[in-house]
Amino acid sequence: QVQLVESGGGLVQAGGSLRLSCADSGRTDSSYTMGWFRQAPGKEREFVATTTWASGSIYYTHYAESMKGRFTISRDGGYTVSLQMNSLQPEDTAVYYCTARRSGGTWADGSDYPYWGHGTEVTVSS
Numbered sequence: 001q002v003q004l005v006e007s008g009g010g011l012v013q014a015g016g017s018l019r020l021s022c023a024d025s026g027r028t029d030s031s032y033t034m035g036w037f038r039q040a041p042g043k044e045r046e047f048v049a050t051t052t053w054a055s056g057s058i059y060y061t062h063y064a065e066s067m068k069g070r071f072t073i074s075r076d077g078g079y080t081v082s083l084q085m086n087s088l089q090p091e092d093t094a095v096y097y098c099t100a101r102r103s104g105g106t107w108a109d110g111s112d113y114p115y116w117g118h119g120t121e122v123t124v125s126s
Contacts, residue, residue: 002028002115004098009120012088016124020083022098022117030078033101035062037110038094038122047108048096049073051081062107088124095119 008020020036035050048067051059051074059075072084081098098117105112 001026002032002100004100004115004117006096006098006117006120009096009122011123011125014089014124014126016088017084017086018088018122020085020096020098020120020122022081024079024100027079028100029102030057031103033103033105033107033113034075034081035073035099035107036081036083036096037099037113038092038096039119040091040094043094045097045110047110049083050099050107051075052107053103064108085122088122090124090126093122093124095121 003025004022005025006022012018031053033052036048037045038048039045047064049063054060061073070087074082097119099113100115101113
């Protein structure tokens with residue numbers, strides 16, 4: 001059973017960096033798509049980035065256009081996904097959710113993900 005456990009959120013000043021990690025403690029299936037969404041106060045949930053299985057231990061990475069260049073997603077050992085966030089800005093303040101699903105489908109559509117972590121808060125001060 002997929003059990004997503006997130007860590008790494010916190011408070012950071014604008015221009016700073018944070019690294020989020022999420023582990024599937026159930027080690028369900030290393031071919032699952034795993035990634036991140038976020039929801040800022042008063043706003044709708046939005047796609048951040050995700051990883052999709054290619055073959056063996058190789059994964060493709062996919063980003064929301066606005067995250068490219070500042071955020072880097074990586075898959076570690078098949079059951080952990082990390083998000084390195086650099087040059088953070090106050091508008092990046094949100095609760096960040098780890099997600100997982102079987103491969104296939106629309107990876108940027110949150111409704112396609114049945115598994116969600118509890119979320120980790122990221123606050124960027126100006």
